[in-house]
Amino acid sequence: METEVPFLTFxxxxxxxxxxxxxxxxxxxxxxxxxxxxxxxxxxxxxxRGVRPSQVAAVxxxxxxxxxxMLAAWLEPGSEVxxxxxxxxxxxxxxxxxxxxxxxxxxxxxxxxxxxxxxEAAITSRTRAILPVHFAGRPCDMNQxxxxxxxxxxxxxxxxxxAVEAEYRGRPLGTFGDFGCFSFYVTKNVATGEGGMILxxxxxxxxxxxxxxxxxxxxxxxxxxxxKGYRHYQVLECGFKYNMMDVQAAIGLHQLVxxxxxxxxxxxxxxxxxEAFSTMPISLPAPADPQTRHGRHLYIxxxxxxxxxxxxxxxLDRMNAMRIGTGVHYQSIPEHPYYQQRxxxxxxxxxxxxxxxxxxxxxxxxxxxxxxxxxRVIDAVRAIIRT
Numbered sequence: 001m002e003t004e005v006p007f008l009t010f011x012x013x014x015x016x017x018x019x020x021x022x023x024x025x026x027x028x029x030x031x032x033x034x035x036x037x038x039x040x041x042x043x044x045x046x047x048x049r050g051v052r053p054s055q056v057a058a059v060x061x062x063x064x065x066x067x068x069x070m071l072a073a074w075l076e077p078g079s080e081v082x083x084x085x086x087x088x089x090x091x092x093x094x095x096x097x098x099x100x101x102x103x104x105x106x107x108x109x110x111x112x113x114x115x116x117x118x119x120e121a122a123i124t125s126r127t128r129a130i131l132p133v134h135f136a137g138r139p140c141d142m143n144q145x146x147x148x149x150x151x152x153x154x155x156x157x158x159x160x161x162x163a164v165e166a167e168y169r170g171r172p173l174g175t176f177g178d179f180g181c182f183s184f185y186v187t188k189n190v191a192t193g194e195g196g197m198i199l200x201x202x203x204x205x206x207x208x209x210x211x212x213x214x215x216x217x218x219x220x221x222x223x224x225x226x227x228k229g230y231r232h233y234q235v236l237e238c239g240f241k242y243n244m245m246d247v248q249a250a251i252g253l254h255q256l257v258x259x260x261x262x263x264x265x266x267x268x269x270x271x272x273x274x275e276a277f278s279t280m281p282i283s284l285p286a287p288a289d290p291q292t293r294h295g296r297h298l299y300i301x302x303x304x305x306x307x308x309x310x311x312x313x314x315x316l317d318r319m320n321a322m323r324i325g326t327g328v329h330y331q332s333i334p335e336h337p338y339y340q341q342r343x344x345x346x347x348x349x350x351x352x353x354x355x356x357x358x359x360x361x362x363x364x365x366x367x368x369x370x371x372x373x374x375x376r377v378i379d380a381v382r383a384i385i386r387t
Contacts, residue, residue, distance in 0.1 A: 004323075005322075005323050006323070007323045007324075007325065008323065008324045008325055008364055008369075008373055008376060008377070009325050009364075010187070010325030010326055010327050010362070010364050011186070011187030011325075011327065011364070011365075011366060012366050012368050012369075013186055013187070013191040013255075013366065013368060014258075014262060014366065014367045014368035015191075015251070015368075016254065016258070018254040018257075019250070019251045019254045019255065022037075022250040022251070022253060022254060023247060023250045023251060025250070026246050026247055026250040027247070029246075031246055032245055032246055032247050033243075033245050033246060034058075034214070034243045034244060034245060034246065035246045036246065037246040037249040037250050037253065038058050038243075038244050038245070038246055038248075038249040040249070040253060041058055041244075041249035041252050041253055041256070042056050042057065042058050042197075044253060044256050045058075045182075045197055045199075045256065046199075048256060048259070049172045049174060049175060049199060050172060050175070051175065051199060052203070054203045054206065054207070055199060055200055055201070055203060055206055056197055056198065056199050056200075056206065057197070057198045057200075057206055057209050057210040057213060058195065058196070058197055058198075058243075058244040058249065059195070059196045059197065059198060059213045059242045059243065059244055060194055060195060060196065060241075060242050060243060060244050060245075060248075061090075061183065061185070061194055061195065061196045061242070062090065062159070062160075062161045062181050062182060062183035062184075062185070062196040063090040063093065063094055063196070064196055064213060064240065064242035065179075065181035065182065065183075065196040065197060065198045066090070066091065066094035066095075066131070066157065066159065066181045067094045067097050067098055067240070067242075068198065068209045068212040068213050068240065068242060069157050069178075069179035069181055069198055069200070069209055070094065070095065070098035070100060070129070070157060071098055071208075071209075071212055072179075072200070072205045072206070072208040072209040072212060073129070073155045073157065073178055073179065073205060075098065075100055075128050075129055075155060076128070077099035077100070078099065078100070078101060078126070079100050079101065079126060079127070079128035079129065080100070080101045080102075080103045080124060080126045080127045080128065080129075081095045081100045081101065081102055081103065081127075081128065081129040081130070081131050081157075082103045082104075082105050082114075082119050082122050082123070082127060082129070082130050082131065083095065083102060083103070083104065083105070083114070083130075083131040083132070083133065083159075084104065084105065084107055084113070084114040084132070084133050084135070084353070085104040085105075085106065085107070085332045085333045085334055085350040085353040085354075086107045086112060086133075086135060086330060086332055086333075086353040086356060086357060087133045087135070087159070087330060087333065088161070088329075088330055089333065089336065091131065091133055091159055092333055092339065095131065100128075100129075101126070102343075103122050103124075103127070104122070104333065104334070104345070104349075104350055104353075105118035105119045105121070105122045105350075106118045106350040106351065106352050106353055107135075107350075107352050107353050107356065108352070109352045109355075109356070110286045111135075111138055111286060112135050112136065112138070112300070112356055113132070113133070113134070113135050113138055113139075113140045113141070114132050114133065114140060114145075115352075116141055116144035116145055116148060119145065119148055120148055123148075123152055123154075127152065127154060128154060128155060129154055129155040129156065129157060130145060130148070130149055130154055130155075130156050130157075130177075131156075131157050131158075131159060132145055132156070132158055132159065132177075133159040133161070133162075134158065134159065134160055134162055134163035134166055134173055134295065135162060135298075135329075136162055136285070136295075136297055136298035136299075136300055136329065137162045137163050137166055137189075137294050137295025137296050137297035137298065138163075138166075138285075138286075138288065138292070138294050138295070139163065139166050139167070139168040139173055139289070139292045139293075139294070140158075140168075142168045142169075142173075142176045143168075143169075145176075146176055146177075149177075155177075155178050156176065156177030156178055156179075157177055157178060157179045157180075157181065158173060158174050158176060158177045158179065158180040158181065159181055160173050160174045160180045160181060160182045160183075161181070161182065161183035161185075161188065162183075162188075162189075162295055162297040162298065163295040163297065164182055164183075164188065164189050164190050164259065164295065165189060165259055165260065165263050165293065165295050166292070166293050166294060166295035167292060167293035168291075168292050169291050169292065170291075173295075174199045175199065175201075177201075178200065178201050178202065178205070179198060179199065179200045179201070179205075179209075180198075180199040180200075181196065181197070181198060181199075182196055182197040182198075182199070183195075183196055184196060184197070184248070184252055184255075188297070189259065189262065189263065189266070189295060189296075189297055190252060190255045190256055190259055191251065191252075191255055192244070192248040192249065192251045192252040192255065193248055193251065194248065195244050195248045195249075195252060196244075198210075198213075208237075211236055211237060211239060212237060212239045212240060212242075213239065213240060213242035213243055214239060214240075214241070214242065214243045215235065215239045215240070215241065216235050216236050216237035216238055216239030217233045217234070217235055217236070217239070218233050218234045218235075218236055258367075261367075262367035263295075263296060265367040266296040266297075266365055266366070266367060267296050269299075269365055269369060269374055270285075270296050270299055270365065272374055272378070273299055273363065273374075273377075273378070276378040276381075276382070277301065277378075277381065280381070280382070280385055281304075281307040281308050281309075281385065282301045282302060282303055282304075282307070282308055282381075282385060283301060283302035283304065283359075284301060285299060285300055285301075296365070297365075298327070298329050298362045298365065299362065299363045299365045300329060300360055300361065300362050300363075301360075301361050301363065301381075302356065302359040302360055302361075303315045303359050303361055303385075304359055308385050309385070310384075310385070312328075312358060312359050312360070312361060315361060315384060315385070316328070316361065318384045319361075319380060319381075319384065322380045322383075322384075324364065324376060324377060324380050325364060326361050326362060326363060326364070327361070327362035328360060328361065328362065329360060329362050330357060330360070331357040331358070332347055332350060332353040332354050332356070332357035333345070333353075334346055334347045334349065334350060334353075334354070335347050335354070335357060363377055363381070364377055
């Protein structure tokens with residue numbers, strides 16, 4: 001009887017013994033909720049991005065970070081926020097939950113990031129913010145975006161879910177706008193299972209975001225129940241349950257230690273893919289701008305039916321049959337029924353995002369992958385799409 005080939009999970013995190021030991025220590029400590037490990041993770045993250053600890057706040061997802069950042073920026077309800085149609089639904093949902101109106105601006109067909117010219121064209125008298133997404137880890141053109149924001153007096157909130165290590169012209173992403181929002185979801189370059197981080201320029205706004213993220217209370221549970229005695233709290237605003245737990249931060253502490261080591265491994269895999277697929281009838285990621293540090297989060301190929309001899313979905317099915325996980329990042333936002341019904345959006349209005357969303361495939365890319373795993377992916381793609 002033949003042994004079944006193991007399934008290669010898309011985006012599997014690399015979890016080491018240090019993370020396991022830290023989680024065990026956390027469980028044995030009796031403190032699982034927001035406490036000393038979250039505080040340490042915030043300090044370490046602030047140091048990693050070169051900001052003060054008072055400029056960051058840990059939360060339970062990047063979605064939460066986006067939501068409370070928009071509230072903390074005092075954007076008036078009904079204001080328009082310009083963002084990309086090529087993103088996860090959470091980006092647009094957070095705008096809606098903040099009582100704001102999403103406006104889409106098409107992407108550059110090469111970088112797949114929001115096009116600054118499209119941002120400019122989408123601005124109206126009701127526009128109050130720009131929400132750029134550093135797609136797949138590639139930095140947006142922040143010089144142009146910040147110049148547009150300055151001309152029109154707009155808030156900028158960076159979605160850095162794919163770009164925790166990325167830099168634009170030597171400066172960390174998330175430090176250009178009024179806020180930067182990060183994800184530590186299980187597939188991300190720093191993983192805590194679920195989790196996020198707010199980074200803000202204005203410390204008072206970050207403090208408000210922190211209060212909003214825990215019911216609007218003036219003190220978190222650690223300060224109420226710690227060894228310095230009970231502390232009364234006051235509810236200052238009607239907030240949310242968005243706090244990170246120490247169990248999550250226990251994983252993140254050691255993920256952050258290895259962030260650059262893991263980035264180099266993903267870059268190595270990226271180069272191997274580039275070399276292996278360079279002559280194939282599929283579109284590969286555009287080279288990184290030499291003045292940036294690409295986050296190397298998603299390795300995306302485009303499967304055009306005429307060139308590749310099959311549809312994107314046929315390619316996905318064949319990869320799955322070879323027991324290799326893939327991703328789709330993303331169908332454009334206007335492809336989804338909810339947004340069509342609520343806003344009357346049709347994909348054709350944003351043609352670049354529509355085309356990319358219908359052809360895009362993300363191949364496995366993780367520091368947990370062995371050289372053998374990488375070879376399996378390369379061999380499978382070559383076998384499925386014959387040149």
